[in-house]
Amino acid sequence: MQELAWWQSAIIYEIYPRSFQDSNGDGIGDLDGILQRLDYLAQLGIDAIWISPIYPSPMADFGYDVADYCGIDPIFGTMGDFDRLLAEAHQRGLKVILDFVPNHSSDRHPWFLESRSSRESHKRDWYLWRDEPNNWLSNFGGSAWEWDEATGQYYYHSFLKQQPDLNWRNPAVRSAMFNVLRFWLERGVDGFRVDVMWLMIKDYQYRDNPPNPGYGPDQPSSNSLLHVYDSNRPDVHVLVAEMRAVVDDYPGRVLIGEIYLPVKDLMTYYGQDLKGTNLPFNFLLLQSAWNAEAVAQVISEYVNALPAGAWPNWVLGNHDNARIATRVGVQQTPVAAMLLLTLPGTLTIYYGEEIGMTNVPIPPEEVQDPAEKNQPGIGMGRDPERTPMRWDGSLLAGFTCGKPWLPLGGDHTFVNVASQEQEESSLLNLYRKLIALRRMYPMLVSGEMLSVVADENLLRYERRGVGKRFLVLLNLGNDSVQAKTEAGTVIASIRSDREGEQVDSLVELEDSEGLMIELAR
Template identity: 60%
Template sequence: MAQTQWWQRGIFYQVYPRSFQDTNDDGIGDLDGIRARLDYLVALGIDAVWISPIFPSPMADFGYDVADYCGIDPMFGDLEAFDRLIEEAHARRLKIVLDFVPNHTSDQHSWFAESRASRENPRRDWYIWRDPAPDGGPPNNWMSNFGGPAWTYDPASGQYYYHAFLNQQPDLNWRNPQVRAAMHDVLRFWMARGVDGFRVDVIWHLMKDADFRDNPPNPEYGPGDPDIRRFLQTRSTDQPDVHAIIAELRGVIDEYEDRVLIGEIYLPIDRLVTYYGENLEGAHLPFNFQLIHASWSAPRLAELIADYDAAVPEGGWPNWVLGNHDQPRIASRIGARRARVAAMLLLTLRGTPTMYYGDEIGMENVPIATEDAHDPWEKNEPGLGLGRDPERTPMQWDASPNAGFTNGRPWLPLAADFTTRNVAVQLEQPASLLGLYRELIALRRDHPVLHAGTYRKITALGDVLVFLRESAEECVLVALNLAGTAQDDIPLPPGTYGRVLLSTESDRPRQERVEGHLSLRPNEGVIVSLDARG
């Protein structure tokens, strides 16, 4: 365990920069705002800050439409502000991880302007262009993730270009070695400035079927489903040759010491783990989103945790996530009380956890009417509840106007409860969710078995999930009551007794001795250090 890397020992914290801290009163967060809150992150106990896109962009998809990979959008600051952030983060022993968006650019990127200028342009093949189908329509049935066909017709050249997302986000052609070389240089540019790694957006999209065959129909598609579910994306994503592309990216990462490559991958476990690479030459951490989509029941969680833990290849490192900028907040999905138990689950599973800003204070989705939506997915397919604005609202720092986020008008509305649910209030309440997160993180740091020990499921008794974290030095039992009723007579392993290290309920005494069995109150989680009876 002593030989683990920082990205194995550490805890990642995702910052959505538009919503973290504004310092110039325009209602949008910025790099200086992140820098101003570094001490808060240090006190929380996290190790690495993952920052969603900050590159120059028309903001059609809020930075995921990149117009220049080697710059900073003025709304966030400039390269000098970024360098200051890196310097001050590193001085506090915090790592900085950037969002890298290699699958597509903005249609305002100079590369695309050249590509669409003519069929003969040297950069024409940097993007994916195809002739119309015989009927003049799109080349195949591929759908955009944001609704409608994934092809847009260009009258000037008489061809369609492919975009997995908005038509303002044309996909790059990763079969072109010049594209790959240019993107490798982007990684080098940022690592030379001190960036500690990258979270790669939609990494499983990078390669498409070479023959552009139709996707098969989805037999589970039904009324009320978004367009993207009409077909199974077996041709437009997750192609076998994507792994060679990722291995090249990893090779560039490995040119620099102590860096990490994280891949965003929404796939079943058996496909997800292939992104470690056949010989672990792929992503260090293929993002594991199983907890985001799982039903909140002990048997289901026990099954998926065991399946994932068993599927991670030998030498690979697991990771866990409860939420991100694309998913409803955990407190809204399962409720405020159970969010405490979810925090304990996240921070006691084997592998690297990633937190989403505001989850540590229990921020919930903020209702936003369709007519007030900023998110392009909600605008393109209104009424289906697809909008991601509710989980992207400003961080709630204190009870002052606009929650201490801005002196201007915030770009998204604040939660109605921000005066009572905020960092300042919870720092004064040891029993708060923020207090629990800080205790869990400190405990994880003091007990390496919690991040690097083996995982062994004991049982799922009704709605109680019980597992062991074990190493040569220590054995810890984690018992999580996912039910709203008390659960008694949860047996300890034979021949052991325990002492409580931490409960999600603050009035449970530390070092309380437990023998024979454990009792849990409704929605209570407990971490118990086990010893053999002498």
């Protein structure tokens, strides 16, 4: 078997830097804070950290409005702090992946300030300017076009008006942004997660989007139209291939694309001859209903749709979606962990998932997220899943000695790292055990995945490699179930200390229990 690239066997750990660890008491996490927790991450067993944006920014969208693509925001530290974090991570065998935000900049970026200075500006065409707006809508509510009084035109913004979209049809924009990639690659970063990759090119005729017949009043206003002309345009694949070529000039680096599209469209981002993004993020499980039939269908659909030679990846949580424990229920979080960590390919874990953090209710006066402020009351806010990491049961959870930028949540006294490290059967120790098994048995990464079947609340599938077969049984229900099995030995369990148990033709699983059985040949 061909040796895998590091990212193919990797478990990637997403860090939302504002919320991971504060080192200076301002209540906001920073680079030195991440550095302080590298040993924890190494002990967890992950391979790479992906850090959400740390660039200079007015923080209208908490770093996804970039004012300088080649700097560090003082909130997070200095470039020296970043270089030290990178070196210390590499010393521990951890890779570092940065968030790249190419679709839009901040309206404070020098490029946009120059672009809006006059219609004759040499950077006018770096952004999307129009005399008349079409009907395109912002993902954060309202029209995507903002009137500029000084120059008498509208500019386009897929998100906030403080986030004007760059014109990727302009070769000068491509050159400048590819030089940004090179700046960080030369510095030693190991790859990029590319924000909203599927939005980067828009219809050059600016045609109106058609109405969405399935739109309901409980949905965000952006769902009232079908995004035919402002997203997933065929031309985007040329850009992705060019971006991949830049990254490939630096051996051992990875390009990951954020893409929220149906599976058929998602697969096109691997690119012709697999020269697109290495990993188009697979959010299908994150969006799936939590029952055995739905999960089995999602897994089978994805695996069967993969182009020849394309590498799979799986995501259960991130900074834009409700936490796993909130979506599936606290009782099911160990089942979700066993599911994720027994799937083939590259895995991504969101900080705090390993201790079962849930969404934290945010009082209206403490809401920070502009997605909620612009469209209150329809659940667009992402603050609940971005709250500070809980390191211990103290008043401020070991996150800060100041006032946390978001509330910690009432359960932090027992849902925290220190408490779970002391408890043998904790979720944290289950994650560590399953990650260790994944290291011990490479077939869990690159072996075959067979017989994905749902039987009422029971999800079952087989992982097969050279000389070994593992049966995974997951009870996604609240009642005990019996499962047929061949003879074998339990090598991992969730609810009880069943490792080493010999099974034969039938095995019982309690509610919310999972087993991994090594089958006799």
